Amino acid sequence: MNQRLWTPLRHRAARLPDPEDYLRGLRRHPGPAPxxxxxxxxxxxxxxxxxxxxxxxxxxxxxxxxxxxxxxxxxxxxxxxxxxxxxxxxxxxxxxxxxxxxxxxxxxxxxxxxxxxxxxxxxxxxxxxxxxxxxxxxxxxxxxxxxxxxxxxxxxxxxxxxxxxxxESPADPPAESASLIARVRTHVQDNAGRGLRDLARRMGMSESHLRARFRAEAGLSLGRYLRESRLRWAALGLKDQGWSVKEAAARAGYPDPFSFSRAFKRAMGFPPSQLR
The missing domain is CATH 2.60.120.280 (Regulatory protein AraC)
Known part of the structure; x- marks a missing residue:
């Protein structure tokens, strides 16, 4: 027996207290782990x-x-x-x-x-x-x-x-208002299949004004952002929520799984089926 290995373990075991309740022990955090x-x-x-x-x-x-x-x-x-x-x-x-x-x-x-x-x-x-x-x-x-x-x-x-x-660290002061990018991102999650007209109405501005404001704030076109964020949101659903490719296509606003799969592969570099 290797005394160098076992002696520290025996000392540590000797310091273990008896449980107060033999049916209740340490619990892991109930949420899913990374x-x-x-x-x-x-x-x-x-x-x-x-x-x-x-x-x-x-x-x-x-x-x-x-x-x-x-x-x-x-x-x-x-x-x-x-x-x-x-x-x-x-x-x-x-x-x-x-x-x-x-x-x-x-x-x-x-x-x-x-x-x-x-x-x-x-x-x-x-x-x-x-x-x-x-x-x-x-x-x-x-x-x-x-x-x-x-x-x-x-x-x-x-x-x-x-x-x-x-x-659990101390909270930061709340932001005064959500940025335009954050509001658009929330819309993508909640209304992925809706078009630009519906988005502009929800934002309370015209389509042209929304496009201009978004480009000024985000540094890229609204169309590209919507397309890429919807595809990445679909990737999360495929990977974490168990969506089928057909369901992901519908949630991302594509008319069929085939056009969705082509767009997905162009943006992500691999087919959506790889996440299933």
């Missing part, structure tokens, strides 16, 4: 994607842990300062990009799927402080995910714990 987790670090501003002046739009959650270096994060074109010691959570389908980032840099990016969590009105804090508890949770996650034999279930539990700490 899945399909990737983690990587960026140490130079030039390594960030997308580059300065550009925005990304995709269907994965992004958690950024700023450990060194500062910069500006744009979420739906709204700028916010990233400083060391902060966590930032970006939900899917939110335009985001970076600018004025200063080297040297150490930002950890953790991207993941999170079944059962809506990217609209998800209720999580946008950013929080990395306190001692969050730092320990992040360290445990990075230790596990950096192992050659990393266990996905353990990584999911570690990340879930970090997200819960982030969510």
């Amino acid at each position: 899945d399909n987790i990737l983690a990587f670090a960026r140490r130079r501003a030039r390594a960030l994607w997308p580059g300065p002046g550009h925005d990304s739009l995709h269907h994965r959650w992004v958690l950024i842990a700023a450990l060194q270096g500062s910069g500006t994060l744009r979420v739906d074109r709204r700028p916010a300062r990233i400083t060391p010691g902060r966590l930032w959570l970006i939900p899917p389908l939110h335009l985001h990009g970076f600018e004025k980032v200063q080297d040297p840099l150490c930002w950890v990016f953790i991207t993941f799927d999170w079944p059962g969590h809506s990217p609209v009105g998800h209720g999580a804090r946008e950013h929080s402080r990395i306190d001692a508890s969050a730092a320990k949770a992040l360290d445990q996650l990075l230790q596990e995910i950096g192992r050659p034999d990393a266990n996905g279930s353990i990584c999911a539990a570690r990340l879930h714990g970090l997200l819960l700490r982030h969510r």
Whole structure:
């Protein structure tokens, strides 16, 4: 018997208290855990994607842990300062990009799927402080995910714990009003099959004025944004909600699964059936 291995375990076992109730123990959080987790670090501003002046739009959650270096994060074109010691959570389908980032840099990016969590009105804090508890949770996650034999279930539990700490942090003051991009994104979720005329009516403006305002605020055409966000919303439904391709096509406003599949593959690079 390897005494170096077993002696610490015996000491730890000896310190375990007897349960007060042999039928009630620790419970896991009831919500679904993150899945399909990737983690990587960026140490130079030039390594960030997308580059300065550009925005990304995709269907994965992004958690950024700023450990060194500062910069500006744009979420739906709204700028916010990233400083060391902060966590930032970006939900899917939110335009985001970076600018004025200063080297040297150490930002950890953790991207993941999170079944059962809506990217609209998800209720999580946008950013929080990395306190001692969050730092320990992040360290445990990075230790596990950096192992050659990393266990996905353990990584999911570690990340879930970090997200819960982030969510339970003190709330930020509420925004005075939702941006035009946020209002359009909510419309895509709730009324995916409706056309531009209905969207303009709901926004209380003409189609031409809505197009012009959206381009000025978002930096891209309303048509492109609607098309790509609907397809990415459909990707979330296919992957997380178990939609069929036919159902995803109808929810995204396409007349049939064939035209939907062609548009989906052009935008995503793979067919929708790959997510089933």
